[in-house]
Amino acid sequence: MATDFPHEIAELRSTLESIRAVTDPAALRARIAELSERAAAPDLWDDPDAAQAVTSQLSHAQSELERVERLTRRIDDLEALVELGQEEDGADADAFLVDAERERTAIAKELAELEVRTLLSGKYDERSxxxxxxxxxxxxxxxxxxxxxxxxxxxxxxxxxxxxxxxxxxxxxxxxxxxxxxxxxxxxxxxxxxxxxxxxxxxxxxxxxxxxxxxxxxxxxxxxxxxxxxxxxxxxxxxxxxxxxxxxxxxxxxxxxxxxxxxxxxxxxxxxxxxxxxxxxxxxxxxxxxxxxxxxxxxxxxxxxxxxxxxxxxxxxxxxxxxxxxxxxxxxxxxxxxxxxxxxxxxxxxxxxxxxxxxxxxxxxxxxxxxxxxx
Structure with missing residues (x-):
């Protein structure tokens, strides 16, 4: 395979780290804890509009955190897949590396999408x-x-x-x-x-x-x-x-x-x-x-x-x-x-x-x- 996997994986990790610096997983976890507490309040649905806003924000924060953590796991799995391919010979090695290239391309695409999201930092960008x-x-x-x-x-x-x-x-x-x-x-x-x-x-x-x-x-x-x-x-x-x-x-x-x-x-x-x-x-x-x-x-x-x-x-x-x-x-x-x-x-x-x-x-x-x- 022509792909330089060590270099490409290092690039993926670098991009993910820049995304993590902007999304701040620690702050997201704190935000999720706060919203979860508000969502559990017995009087939450006394104000349906406010309740919907809280549950929507909670779902969004959980989705953002899971997406970053999932990409971290996928890059780790990609690195393991490449190592397996390098340990094999012939057709088996090629099959592993073909799968690795397909996954690398998919991860790069999702990272690019998430990277664009980090550019949305305007005052009202989160709004409908x-x-x-x-x-x-x-x-x-x-x-x-x-x-x-x-x-x-x-x-x-x-x-x-x-x-x-x-x-x-x-x-x-x-x-x-x-x-x-x-x-x-x-x-x-x-x-x-x-x-x-x-x-x-x-x-x-x-x-x-x-x-x-x-x-x-x-x-x-x-x-x-x-x-x-x-x-x-x-x-x-x-x-x-x-x-x-x-x-x-x-x-x-x-x-x-x-x-x-x-x-x-x-x-x-x-x-x-x-x-x-x-x-x-x-x-x-x-x-x-x-x-x-x-x-x-x-x-x-x-x-x-x-x-x-x-x-x-x-x-x-x-x-x-x-x-x-x-x-x-x-x-x-x-x-x-x-x-x-x-x-x-x-x-x-x-x-x-x-x-x-x-x-x-x-x-x-x-x-x-x-x-x-x-x-």
Whole structure:
């Protein structure tokens, strides 16, 4: 075998040690003990929301610790497997080393994923996410593109075992979506998906053009952290205007027969949030307020970041427009314009296989943050 196993195993251990330094297993164990004590309290479920937060945090901490400890065991087992292969001769030795190379590749992949997770250290990165997709320039193709992106993110979340909930849907007249807002509930959902924010571009032969011409269309993706009770974002009633209206949909049971949809306008900022996918006006108002508070929280964070950026000077790195292009004609290519990461399989990307793009985006963001810090 061509693999230099002693060197490769040393590299795996080095990467794992850097991950352990960030995740801090000792601190994780202390956190698990504290959360376990809270989870055992007899009055835990007197407040279902708080109870769910505690049990979710406990499960996440236990999963993080187990993942690090499991990788430690796997590297030890890999080293033993290599030693067995080196003690054998002929076909038996080759079989051991083939298995060892397969396991080395799998461990390296999992370490790379975990290493990216350690880069998510932002204030709200651990939160669940609220994602809004809006059709941009491009007419019906843009609306169809927005719906394609919705499916892409929902499939991505499904692959990771994250729960999703569509909060608001505005359908386009001919096909697709004018806009959609949905929640993604899972550990680090916001930190992970936040690199997806920006303008996405689609180039293809339009299925809506009877002359078969190539069409370029755009969609904007916004990702904000989900508000929590501890955030204390105060929104006075005098600062908002609430309008109710009848929900719209593609037909059938999706269309409500009462004025249950809610639109909240935040007067000081002009932020507008609409909700119509819950069953009652009260539920839609509560959902809209949560998203409004989340957007105000992000706005506050952006203002603080802008002040820091002004003090640090102008940054060359920018999210900008057209952060990613999806080209279906005249060739097949998805390319992130910030990271240069690309894929020649758009069908797989639209089916939710975007982890490589996300990982590259997280690394790109971290590198640019370091450049700014050193400037």
């Amino acid at each position: 996410a609220v994602v809004t997709i809006r059709a941009g320039a491009g007419g019906v193709d843009a609306a169809d593109f927005a719906e394609m992106l919705l499916r892409m993110y929902l499939r991505w979340a499904e692959r990771r075992g994250y729960a999703t909930k569509v909060l608001d849907t505005s359908y386009a007249e001919e096909a697709g979506l004018k806009s959609v807002t949905f929640e993604v509930d899972g550990p680090y959902a916001y930190g992970t998906l936040s690199v997806e924010g920006g303008t996405h571009r689609l180039v293809r032969i339009s299925p809506f053009d009877n002359q078969g011409r190539r069409q370029t269309s755009f969609a904007a993706v916004e990702v904000i952290p989900l508000i929590e009770k501890t955030d204390h974002i105060d929104v006075p009633e005098s600062d908002i205007r609430v309008d109710v209206f009848r929900s719209s949909g593609p037909g059938g049971q999706s269309v409500n027969t009462t004025d249950s949809a809610v639109r909240i306008t935040h007067l000081p900022t002009g932020i507008v949030v609409s909700m119509q996918d819950e069953k009652s006006q009260i539920q839609n108002r509560a959902a809209a307020m949560r998203v409004l508070q989340s957007r105000l929280l992000l706005l506050k964070q952006q203002q603080e970041a802008a002040e820091k950026k002004e003090l640090a000077g102008d940054a060359k790195a920018s999210w900008g427009d057209q952060m990613r292009s999806y080209v279906l004609q005249p060739y097949q290519m998805v390319k992130d314009l910030r990271t240069e990461h690309e894929s020649g399989n758009p069908a797989a990307v639209f089916d939710g296989e975007i982890d490589d793009f996300i990982d590259a985006g997280i690394r790109w963001r971290k590198n640019n943050q370091q450049v700014l810090a050193e400037a």
